[in-house]
Amino acid sequence: MSKNALSIFVFLLIAFGLSWLLSLPLWLGDGLADPLFAVVALAMMFTPAIAAIIVVFAIERPRDKARVLGLWPLKPAGRFIGYLALGLTVPVALILVALPIGAVLGVYPADFVTFSAFQEMLDAQMASAGASELPIPIAVLVGLQFINVLVGAFINLVPALGEELGWRGWLLPKLMRLGTVPALLLSGVIWGLWHAPLILLGYNYPGAPGWLGLTMMIGMSTVVGAVFGWLRLRSDSVWPAALAHGAFNAAAGFSLVFAAAGESIDTTQATIxxxxxxxxxxxxVGVLITTKQFTPAAPKVTVHESVAARTS
Structure with missing residues (x-):
């Protein structure tokens, strides 16, 4: 077994092994209703980072470990900031555009006018708090959700980095030697399968058989993971992908904000x-592949480095 294959094997063994180990209390307890669910789900997000760090420090031991993980350098600054901005906005746009498309196709029960499901949820919260009605118009509250997503993206950055440091920071560049499409497909399938301990308990796809939920999660992870991978490769940094992951998680609730009251949402068909x-x-992703946007950005050579290279 080559050193590269050994590194990937050990990485997957640790990432998957830890995720199943951490989720064991849910399987032995009350599943998604278990009081430990939130803690377990959060802890699981750090298992890919733990696996990547162990492999980099114990097996590969490269000279520039931070660069191998995509943590450093954060330059050129313009490119880095530009991809951070894309990481913050593109996932939110993809989540939002999925809703009208689902409505047109008849699989998403939308209410883009009165936001009735959101209104119903807020009314229930107000009633439980002993208040009679909302203090501000529902449309204003809908607008405030965009600010919540912006704040939430940065709050989610640390746990999102726990995943992205492994999946896109370390693993995807390793797989790119297989070719762009195989690397994106394989990394997406791996990311989707890693969610199995929670998906098989009904997470994200309640009501769907376990096999169907996991299949859909693999599909979603492959498609969305390719977008995160583009941000990682073109920026030469894991941070835009981590911010994208944080924004993606923060914006997931939009499917409830724009839904019609009294209707169920089949997540195997609707939403992102x-x-x-x-x-x-x-x-x-097709456009990005066609235009070769998954080619890692070429590092810029400074004047000092250029002179040094010519005189060496």
Whole structure:
């Protein structure tokens, strides 16, 4: 076994092994209703980072470990900031555009006018708090959700980095030697399968059989993971992908904000989790592949480095 293959094997063994170990209390307890669910789900997000760090420090031991993980350098500054901005906005746009597409296809019960499901949820919260009505118009509260997503993206950055340091920071560049499409497909399938301990308990796809939920999660992870991978490779940094992951998680609740009251949402078909939500991301990834946007950005050579190279 080559050193590269050994590194990937050990990485996957640790990342998957830890995720199943951490989720064991849920399987032995009350599943998603277990009081430990939130803690377990959060802890699981750090297992890919732990696996990557162990492999880099114990097996590979490269000279520039931070660069191998995508943590450093944060330059050129213009490119880095530009991809951070894309990481903050593109996932939110993909989540939002999935909703009208799902509505047009008849799989998402939308209410883009009165926001009735959101209104119903807020009314219930107000009633439980002993208040009679909302203090401000529902449309204003909907607008405030965009600010919540912006704040949430940065709050989620640390746990999102726990995943991205492994999946896109370390693993994806390793797989790129297989070619762009195989690397994106393989990394996406791996990322989707890693979610199995929670998906098989009904997370993200309640009501769907376990095999179907996991299949859909693999599909979503492959499509969305390719977008995160583009941010990682073109920026030469894991930070834009981590911010994108944080924004993606923060914006997931938009599917409830724009839904019609009294209707159920089948996430195997609707929202970014379902097949109708993959249409636009697939088109985007196709354009990025066609235009060779997954080619890692060439490092810029400074004047000092250029002179040193000519005189050596």
């Amino acid at each position: 989790l379902g097949w109708s939500g993959w249409i636009v991301p697939l088109v985007l």
